Amino acid sequence: MNNQSLIKIAKILFVKLSAKRKIRQNIYIFILSLILTVLLINKNIYAVAKPPNLPNSQPLIQQLSNNPDLLSEGKNYYQNGQYQAAAKTWENALKFYQNRQEVIKQIQILNYLSLVYKNLGNIPQSDKIINESINLIKQFQASDTKTSLLLAQALNTQGSLQIMQGKTETAIDTWKQAAVIYERTGDKTGKLISQINQAQGLQILGQYRRSKTLLEGLVKELQNQPDSLLKAQGLRSLGIALQTTGDLQQSQTVLEKSLAISKQLNSPADVSAVIFSLGNVAKDLKNYDVALSKYQEAINLSPEPQIKLEAQLNQLSLLVKLQKWEATESLIPAIENNLALLSPSRPAIYAQINFADSLMQKESKQTDSKHNYVKIAQLLVKTSQQAQEIQDSRSEAYSLQQLGKLYQQNGQLTEATKLTKQAQILAQAMNAPDLVARTAAQSGKIAKEQGDIENAIAAYEIAFNNLQSLRSDLIAINPDVQFDFKESIEPIYRDYVSLLLQPGDNQNNLKQARQVIEALQLAELDNYFKDACVDTHPVAIDQIDVQAAVIYPIILSDRLEVILSIPNQPLHHYSTQIPKAQVEANLKRLYSYMSRGYIREESFRLSQRVYKWLIAPAEEKLNSSKVTTLVFVLDGLLRNLPMAALHDGKQYVVEKYNVALSPGLQLFPQGLERQKLGVLAAGLTEARQGFSSLPAVTEEIQEVTTKINAKILLNQEFTRDTLKKYLDSQPFPIVHLATHGQFSSNPEETFLLTWSDRISILDFDRLFQSRRLGLQQPIELLVMSACQTASGDNRATLGLAGFALRSGAKSTIASLWSVNDESTANLMKEFYQQLNNPNLTKAEALRQAQLKIMADPLYQHPYFWSAFVLVGNWL
Numbered sequence: 001m002n003n004q005s006l007i008k009i010a011k012i013l014f015v016k017l018s019a020k021r022k023i024r025q026n027i028y029i030f031i032l033s034l035i036l037t038v039l040l041i042n043k044n045i046y047a048v049a050k051p052p053n054l055p056n057s058q059p060l061i062q063q064l065s066n067n068p069d070l071l072s073e074g075k076n077y078y079q080n081g082q083y084q085a086a087a088k089t090w091e092n093a094l095k096f097y098q099n100r101q102e103v104i105k106q107i108q109i110l111n112y113l114s115l116v117y118k119n120l121g122n123i124p125q126s127d128k129i130i131n132e133s134i135n136l137i138k139q140f141q142a143s144d145t146k147t148s149l150l151l152a153q154a155l156n157t158q159g160s161l162q163i164m165q166g167k168t169e170t171a172i173d174t175w176k177q178a179a180v181i182y183e184r185t186g187d188k189t190g191k192l193i194s195q196i197n198q199a200q201g202l203q204i205l206g207q208y209r210r211s212k213t214l215l216e217g218l219v220k221e222l223q224n225q226p227d228s229l230l231k232a233q234g235l236r237s238l239g240i241a242l243q244t245t246g247d248l249q250q251s252q253t254v255l256e257k258s259l260a261i262s263k264q265l266n267s268p269a270d271v272s273a274v275i276f277s278l279g280n281v282a283k284d285l286k287n288y289d290v291a292l293s294k295y296q297e298a299i300n301l302s303p304e305p306q307i308k309l310e311a312q313l314n315q316l317s318l319l320v321k322l323q324k325w326e327a328t329e330s331l332i333p334a335i336e337n338n339l340a341l342l343s344p345s346r347p348a349i350y351a352q353i354n355f356a357d358s359l360m361q362k363e364s365k366q367t368d369s370k371h372n373y374v375k376i377a378q379l380l381v382k383t384s385q386q387a388q389e390i391q392d393s394r395s396e397a398y399s400l401q402q403l404g405k406l407y408q409q410n411g412q413l414t415e416a417t418k419l420t421k422q423a424q425i426l427a428q429a430m431n432a433p434d435l436v437a438r439t440a441a442q443s444g445k446i447a448k449e450q451g452d453i454e455n456a457i458a459a460y461e462i463a464f465n466n467l468q469s470l471r472s473d474l475i476a477i478n479p480d481v482q483f484d485f486k487e488s489i490e491p492i493y494r495d496y497v498s499l500l501l502q503p504g505d506n507q508n509n510l511k512q513a514r515q516v517i518e519a520l521q522l523a524e525l526d527n528y529f530k531d532a533c534v535d536t537h538p539v540a541i542d543q544i545d546v547q548a549a550v551i552y553p554i555i556l557s558d559r560l561e562v563i564l565s566i567p568n569q570p571l572h573h574y575s576t577q578i579p580k581a582q583v584e585a586n587l588k589r590l591y592s593y594m595s596r597g598y599i600r601e602e603s604f605r606l607s608q609r610v611y612k613w614l615i616a617p618a619e620e621k622l623n624s625s626k627v628t629t630l631v632f633v634l635d636g637l638l639r640n641l642p643m644a645a646l647h648d649g650k651q652y653v654v655e656k657y658n659v660a661l662s663p664g665l666q667l668f669p670q671g672l673e674r675q676k677l678g679v680l681a682a683g684l685t686e687a688r689q690g691f692s693s694l695p696a697v698t699e700e701i702q703e704v705t706t707k708i709n710a711k712i713l714l715n716q717e718f719t720r721d722t723l724k725k726y727l728d729s730q731p732f733p734i735v736h737l738a739t740h741g742q743f744s745s746n747p748e749e750t751f752l753l754t755w756s757d758r759i760s761i762l763d764f765d766r767l768f769q770s771r772r773l774g775l776q777q778p779i780e781l782l783v784m785s786a787c788q789t790a791s792g793d794n795r796a797t798l799g800l801a802g803f804a805l806r807s808g809a810k811s812t813i814a815s816l817w818s819v820n821d822e823s824t825a826n827l828m829k830e831f832y833q834q835l836n837n838p839n840l841t842k843a844e845a846l847r848q849a850q851l852k853i854m855a856d857p858l859y860q861h862p863y864f865w866s867a868f869v870l871v872g873n874w875l
Contacts (some may be wrong), residue, residue, distance in 0.1 A: 070096060071109075078116055082343075084391040087116045103140050107133050107150050114157050120393070123161060123431060130158045145185050152181035152190055159197055172201040192218065192234050196241055215241060219254055229270060232261040236274050243281050249748065252281050272302035276311050283318060291318060309338045309351060316358045325366055332359075339379075349395055352383045394435070397426040401439050408446050416446050437466040441492045444499070453499060457509075460496035464516060467492060467523075493520040497554055501561050501573055510571040514563055517552055521633065521663050525801060545875060548629040549622055550662075553614050555580055555636045564618045566625050574617040586610065587637040594645060594862050595817040604647055611646040615653065622657075629658040629843055629874055639797040640789055642816060644850060645866035654850050654866070658843035660874035663801050677836070680726055681705055682713035683738030684753060691740040691753055694786055696821035700738050703829035708734070708836070718755050724767050733780040735809070736828075740818070741787035743799030750799035752784065761799070764806040781842065782809035785828060785868075788818040804871045811842055811874070815867040823864040827853045843874035 070093040077086035090113050097105040110133035117126035133154045137147060155178035162171035175197045182190035195218055202211035215238055222234050235258035242251035255278050262270035279294030295315035302308040312335045319328045335355055342348035356379050387395040404420035420442045427435030444459035467489065493516055500513040545567070552563040557580050564572045586606055593603035615622075615630070622630075630653070632643050643661070644654035653659060681701045687693040701712055711726055718739070726732070741752040751758040759767070768779065784803065789796035797816070804812035813831075815824075830852045834845035846868065853865040 074112065078112070083116050083120045087113060087120065090116065103136065104146065104150070107136050107140070107147075107154075110136065111150065111154050111157060114154075114161075118157070118161060120391075127158075127161050130154055130161060134158065148181050148185050149187060149190070152178045152185070152187070152194075155181070156190070156194055156197065159194075159201075163201060168201050172198050175201065189230060189234075192222075192237070196237060199241060216250075223257070227261045227264060229262070229265055229267055232258045232265065232267070232270050232274070235261070236270070236277060239274075239281075240277055243277070243284065248281055248285050252278065252285075255281065268301055268303050269307070272298045272304070272307050272311075275301065276307055276314075279311065279314065283314070288318060288322060305338060305341065309335070312338065313351060313354050313358070316355070317361075320358050320362045320365065323365055325362075328362060349383050349387050349392065352379055352386075353395075355379065356383070393426055393430055394432065397423045397430070397432070397435055397439070399423075400426065401435075401442060404439075404446070405442060408442070408449070413446050413450050417443065417450075420446060433466040433470050437463045437470070437492065438488075440466065441495065444495065448499060453502065457496075457499050460492070460499060461512075463492050464496055464519070468519060489523060490520065493517070493523070494554075494556055497561070498556050498558075501554075501563075501575065505570060505572055507570055510563060510573060513554075513573075514552060514565070514571065517554055517563070517635070518633065524798060525663060525805065545629060547627055548631055548660075548874070549618070549625070549627045550631045550633060551614060551618070552633045553635050553638055555583055555638070560613050562614055562617070564621065566621060566627065569621070569625065572618070572621065576613050578613075583613075584637050587641060591637075591640050594642065594866065596863070607645065607647040608649055610641070611648050611653070614643075615646065616648070627657070629660065629841070631660045631662055631874060633662050640816060642862065642866035642869060644847075644869075645862035652854075652862070652866075654847055654854075658841065658847045658874065660843045660870045660872075662872065663805070677734065678709040678730075678732050679705060679734040679736055680711050680713070680723075680730070680732040681736040681738070682718040682723055682754075683736075684715060684718060684740070684755065686715055688740075688753060688755060689758075694738065694740070694821050696825040697738045697786070700785065700821070700825035700828050701736070703825060704736055704832050706829075706832075708832060716755050720754055720757055720759055720763060720767070723754070723759075727767055728776065731777045733777070734783070735779055735781075735807075736783040736785075738785045738824075738828075739787075741784060743787060743789045743796045743803070743814070745796055745798055747799070747802065750802060752787070752803075761802045761806050764803055768807045768809075779807055779809040780811065782807050782812045783828070784812070784814040785824050786818060786821065787815050789816050800869075801871060809872065811870060811872040813842075813846065813868055813870050816869060817863075817867050819867045820859075820864055823853060823856075823859045826856075826859075827865060827868065841875045843870055846870050 070089055074086045074089035074093060077083070077089060090109050094106060094109040094113065097109060110129050114126045114130035114133065117123075117129060134151065137151045137154065140147065155174050159171040159174035159178065162168070162174060175194045179191050179194035179198070182188075182194060195214060199211045199214045199218075202214065218238055219235070222231050222238070225231050235254050239251045239255035239258060242248075242254060255274055259271065259274045259278065262274055275294050276298040279291045279298060282288075282291035282294055292315060295311045295318070298311040299308050299315070302311065312331060316328065316331050316335060319331065339348075339352055339355060342351065359375075359379075384399060387399070400419050400423035404416045404418075404423060408416040408420075420439055424436060424439035424443065427439055440459050440463035444456045444463065447453075447456035447459055497513045497516050497520075500509040500516070502509070548567070550565040552565070554561040554563070558577070560576045560578055560583055562574055564574070566572075586609060590603065590606040590610060593606065630643065632638075634643075639661075644652065644659045646653045648656075681704055683694070683697040683701050684691075685694055685697045698714070701714065704710070705712060711730070711732070713722055713726070727735070737752060739753045742750060744750045747761050751760050753759075782804065787800075789800070800812075800814050800816075803814070827849050830849035831845055834840055834848045835842065837845070840848070850865045850868070853859045859865060
């Protein structure tokens with residue numbers, strides 16, 4: 001869409017809005033500003049977007065020295081983000097060298113062209129060109145260092161293209177080949193880049209442990225080298241890679257080492273760059289004052305306008321978030337001055353849109369704002385013109401999407417549909433599934449407003465399918481793909497489910513809604529771990545347990561929906577019309593009453609209310625189907641509540657049903673093999689690392705191990721290394737850990753306490769590695785007592801599910817809050833006695849233990865017995 005078309009659309013919009021109400025002239029400019037808003041991705045990491053894998057191209061492009069009229073001109077265009085101009089210039093250079101039959105130069109130019117077409121989004125052309133380069137190298141059959149480096153550079157580029165085409169394993173192999181060549185030729189920079197790329201590929205495959213091991217190996221390798229700017233830059237690259245994988249503490253440590261070397265070698269550019277990265281890490285850690293200070297330090301020190309501008313833009317974004325208006329106002333003029341110096345390029349466009357986005361956020365948050373819409377509009381009009389000048393299709397697609405959104409917001413749904421479809425067509429032509437997902441979801445919203453539910457569902461199906469294809473890329477180290485999960489991804493799943501769950505039991509829609517809600521559960525776990533680590537195996541409830549029903553509660557903005565799945569019956573759903581905020585307020589209050597042991601009528605009233613939402617409408621079907629077990633796939637704050645403690649006015653749920661939790665049936669494992677029961681029991685009784693003593697743990701472990709063959713690790717014997725030693729050497733079906741721990745929405749704050757240190761979720765991955773890889777029998781049952789969910793953390797139980805999944809255990813029993821250790825010891829004693837009965841399932845064994853504790857007058861309150869939940873296999 002050209003400038004004239006854009007302006008024409010804006011004028012139509014202006015005329016139609018003017019017909020509805022009186023509008024001052026400056027509203028027309030405000031409309032233009034809204035039209036051109038581009039959704040920025042991953043502002044936390046890069047304020048100015050950079051070409052993917054840019055480090056691969058820099059050593060390559062800097063070798064250009066001949067034919068300054070074409071080659072240097074192309075280099076300048078590329079480095080300034082003017083990719084279309086760079087492509088045209090290098091195509092002319094290629095013809096020049098073909099006519100002169102200079103093969104080496106042709107190979108160089110082909111490598112450059114492949115990079116620039118990749119950045120333009122033309123992946124097929126980029127792939128074709130890089131293959132031409134590799135074939136030409138092979139035909140040339142030269143073995144000198146220069147040709148070898150050209151091959152390695154081509155392989156690095158080819159690997160990045162293979163990643164974008166979903167050929168991740170092939171890409172890793174390609175980067176390994178490149179690394180071997182770089183090592184042979186002594187190019188340490190190239191080798192480092194290839195290995196960082198391999199770590200990225202492993203992340204996309206969900207092999208987080210291997211990725212982190214590789215990155216940690218690179219850190220050690222660099223540390224053993226003498227201090228140099230190469231070492232400092234390599235450490236900075238690793239620090240950024242660790243940040244994007246979510247390992248913030250390690251990232252900070254590595255970046256600080258890079259900073260020390262950069263200061264020692266007196267390199268202001270490197271010092272300011274690493275300080276800027278440390279600011280980004282501090283921002284991710286929510287150390288906002290530190291982040292602002294680091295950004296300001298980078299601004300003061302940087303000799304490079306780009307780093308200075310990046311730091312200013314990130315600083316502005318954070319100031320707006322924190323609503324520090326005086327500091328915001330003082331920073332704006334400096335950013336405007338730096339932006340005015342930029343020539344048209346993609347980084348310049350993204351920087352200006354980033355600035356405009358922060359200004360618009362400021363306008364929406366600041367109550368006494370001056371409403372400087374004219375300034376924002378002028379900036380965005382200029383940005384739009386620049387995008388069209390350099391033929392940046394991706395920015396054009398975002399602009400069209402935002403324009404469609406603007407028409408939608410103003411009730412002009414026909415025009416909104418047309419523009420959003422145009423954006424979607426552009427996104428599909430670029431093979432950009434993230435953009436397709438966004439535009440399709442927007443089409444779905446518009447169709448819903450038009451009352452066209454059928455087309456709305458069809459549009460959301462396209463969005464959902466593209467998100468599924470992006471499952472790994474959502475957490476990949478790629479600034480052009482990452483976007484905020486809670487704000488951008490989760491709403492698409494929920495909006496789609498909301499459309500599917502209309503009155504009546506349309507089986508196709510209900511099956512799709514169930515699939516979508518299970519996919520959301522997986523997406524949340526992927527987002528939690530920062531990698532797609534969970535293998536899925538879809539299973540029907542009928543194939544698992546004919547006496548179990550699965551209940552899927554779904555918290556939507558305007559209502560609470562429940563999908564009910566009973567073996568050999570059609571799916572059923574029911575809803576309660578109640579706003580999300582009201583649902584969550586009730587759930588928070590109920591959690592408070594249960595977890596703190598209050599005995600109040602209010603807790604019974606709230607418990608009965610939640611029972612009426614989730615279970616009461618299904619009672620007749622459950623009874624007629626002779627259901628004995630309820631399996632809950634819980635959503636949101638419901639995960640923090642024990643379903644066993646819901647009350648129907650006469651009885652608790654646990655008095656009527658076995659209860660289990662599941663992150664989704666597609667994660668379902670196999671049942672318990674009773675004939676080989678044995679337990680590895682570990683625990684702490686003494687106060688350690690600031691945590692109180694657990695004197696009843698000795699009795700708990702003794703009771704647990706009375707009738708089952710066991711190995712006991714108590715106090716000093718309970719260390720991470722000792723635990724791993726026994727896990728690797730003996731086939732214990734049951735692992736029982738009686739120690740303090742915490743489940744949190746932050747993996748770094750999710751841990752179990754040992755005598756000398758803490759076991760994190762990532763440590764769990766290593767501890768149970770041999771069992772996950774099939775070298776040992778998997779854990780049948782993992783029990784974690786004395787743990788608790790982080791106070792006030794709405795997503796803390798993702799940590800509980802995280803421990804369960806990282807261990808590979810078929811079933812996990814854990815506590816939602818830290819329980820009285822005497823009642824815990826009694827409950828565990830009863831649970832293991834019941835578990836010895838081969839006629840009882842694990843869920844039934846836990847239920848019987850809870851009923852036994854409940855019968856004790858001292859422990860009748862749900863606080864004592866309901867905290868323990870069974871996650872995973874209930875058989």
